[in-house]
Amino acid sequence: MDIVVCVKHVPETAEAELKIDSTGKNIEKTGLVYDINEWDDYALEEAVRIKEKQGGTVTAITIGTEDFDSTLRKCLARGADAAIRLTDPKFQGSDAYATAKILHSIIKNLHCDLILCGLQAGDDGSAAVGTILAQLLGVPHATMVKKLELCTGTAKVNRELEGGLEEILEIKLPALFAVSTGINEPRYVSIMGIRKAMQKEIKVLGLADTGLTEAYVGEAGSWLKTEKLYVPPVEKQAEFLKGTPDEVATKIAELLKSRGLI
Amino acid sequence: MEFKLNNEQIEIKRAAREFAEKEFTPELALEYDQKEEFPLGLYKKAAQLGFTSMRIPCEYGGQGYGVLEDCIVVEELCRVDPGLGVAVSLGNLMVPDVLLRHGNEEQKQRYIPPLAKGEKIAAAAFTEPEHGSDITRMDSTAKKTGDEWTINGAKEFITNAPIADTFIILCQSDPNAQPSHRGQSIFLVEKGMPGLEATKLHGKMGIKPCVTGSLCMSDLKVPDANLVGELNKGFYYTLELFDGTRITVAAQAVGMAQGAFEKALNYAKTRKQFGQPIINFQAVSFKLADMTIKIEAARLMMYKAAWLYDKEKPNPVATSIAKAYASRVAMEVTDDAIQIFGGYGYLADYHVERFHRCAKITEIYEGTSEIQKLTICNYLQKQT
């Protein structure tokens, strides 16, 4: 089974204070630590597990600058066999649609039985690239995949619905699946993996290799254009309780008592 | 000259950091600091990922990297927690080094792979109750009868002694040798051999998850096949060993300093006094700047010593410089970190006091700072 995994290199922002940069269209990125997008991490792990069980290859693909190589190297170290980075200044400003177009231009020429990607990215959260890519490739797909079972020529997937409900679908291969977090437990990068990864080359391709013209990539090829970023207005601001842990605990306990909650 | 790690080293650093950050949780660190117990599960996990066998060649189940890559890992592990970091990275302490250099093929094949894979734990026993920095004479003796050696004596402050499966023990094999260090030999000993007894030492100031103990050898019978390398060369084997391990101690020190520094920086940015974050006060911010300068210098010295070891040849002076300086920096930076935390810094829950307690060992083991300075002075005296 040959598998392509689409990955993205994103800043970790869960515990960071974000500021808008001077263009107003991006966040201030200095000081942020980048890593593989959390959802893609699970997609990669799923791909490697399938390969380990059934044989075949895993190719990781991303669109981005040289910095993105570190995420690709992580993929290689965790078990991917090949890595492709698509890079071109013209790709700047691509939305989900243009991104999918660029990926499609390369993936359509790769042999693959399965395409895996994360449900969404932690930065823009579009949750759309995979599904658009599936349409462009003309293969069936499923998103929010929480369990993936491969049979001959088909896959049985559990999709998460709301409220703890799941549905099971049977989907013909080749197909594209956008996986949810929790589908597996991603492994650590091992030193053995790093050694192997360093022997593998990251293939770098540009706009010319995609066969696309400028009109299809970047802002020109996008459905959406970012106008501005801003820190969201506070709906309701919590009243902050301050003091030593003991003082804070006393305040909370009194609050609960006054509301008859204890 | 290039002042940056290559891509492979960056990946190693990142992998070690990710592992340590996810596994060495503050709660676990506190727990093991209190329990004084070796984190066996963590050690095995780290070993399976290759973090504990960086310098062991691939053919013996290791990773085949140099001292520099090993130091990168050690720094990252100690940055997250000094106790767990030291314990995990010292699981196969020194034994593979000695065997790789001087052991015969059979000894290498038999003893190194289980250590590389984390299946077994090693202890290297040099220090004695009466001989710490001065190992030119050993009170532990090895006497040969037929094809067997009988070892008698005691060893003190031995890392991993209570939990190790494989030991190397430095003994006086020729009591009449002049000078005495020309009559020392190293023997391989296994747990469970009659006459070998280990006792756990309690109440260490820091690196508590790294268990330490004493060894008592009474009529311990060891086959001649367990002699490592040549007879009466043990002293020299031991000295050359320190050239590498001392750089690793410098890496521990840099990691501890870095970890405490980051905690202090973070605290200084969030802790408010007089209506503003305390980092706005020069008394605090200059301290942080000084800490940064010291850590950077210590790291570069450590990198240089490691680089020389890997690329040219072990350089005892560069090694001693790195160890003496980095360990002092670790003491100073962790001290400053406590100061920045104020009263909270004095509490275990805020972690920096543990960094400080742990840092002290780096000035003591693998040759005290005074011994490092002696090495440097010897070199200076020889300069014309």
Place this chain on the structure above:
Amino acid sequence: MTAIFVLAEHRQGIIRDITYEMLTKAHEIAQKTNTELTAVILGKSAKEKAKPLTEYAQKVLIIEDQKLENFTSDAYQKVLSTLIKEHKPLLTLIGHTSYGIDLAPRLATELNIPLATDCIDLAFEGGTFTVTRQMYGGKVNTTATARKAQSYMATIRQAAFQPQKPQPPANGQIIEQPSPLTEEAATKRFIEYVLPPPGGVDITAADKLVGIGRGIKDQANMPQMEEFAKTIGAVLACSRPIVDKGWLSNDRQVGSSGKTVKPKLYIALGISGAFQHVLGMKNSDLIIAINKDPNAPIFSFSDYGVVEDLFKIVPALKNKINELKIQK
């Protein structure tokens, strides 16, 4: 007259809230753009569900087909692309839900209609389709404009809008169209629903909940959390990462892929407040959040906040509450 389409979402016979939320917002846009609000409902027996939609929309388009009994994005895509090609609505709204996420990007691509996903606000400003979305887990908002087109599409975040029936009710006209589906989809087949395992804890019935998140850090801290919950007489609930790690079963999960709760007290421990979680708990009577990160979005949804390591507050609070209990 051009239309605004709203795809009614239903599952297991029930029209889902997102439908009314979208209809409410679409009603406002339809008035401003002078378009006709059209609810679109597909299903095996869609007609019987159409009634409440008529209160919101001027038209309710119904496609009934045995093959639409259960949602599959394939079948929905075929039907909707036919409808959109025929009616050329100015805008089509679909929920940013497990169904919408599976359907909308593919449908928009087939029709080459600009799509904005997971919108929390949208408008036509001077003829330009403008949306508000969130990035970086809700820490940043973004305004984006769509490429000029005849028709647009957006998926709408759940609970972004409060449903409100138009007054007077729209009294919409029900129009049934034939299904364009000719055969069962060949590539994707719905097999069954999997219900969450029974016999678990019903967090929706609890008066008090202690919600735990990523900040718990280690499974070894779970007993401490359970004990704390017990001390204040609460049930333990959690955000998604805890379920992903297998520390609690998914019947404890609060949020869009878990349960929606409305207890008298919700204490959020180490929960950053991603909207998926907030969606499930923001209507609790009293919310107290404890988080190290002063910028955690959870504080925007809480009544009281504590910026501190939860492992310092929790033991102290447990002691205080025990003291109060003894005093009684």
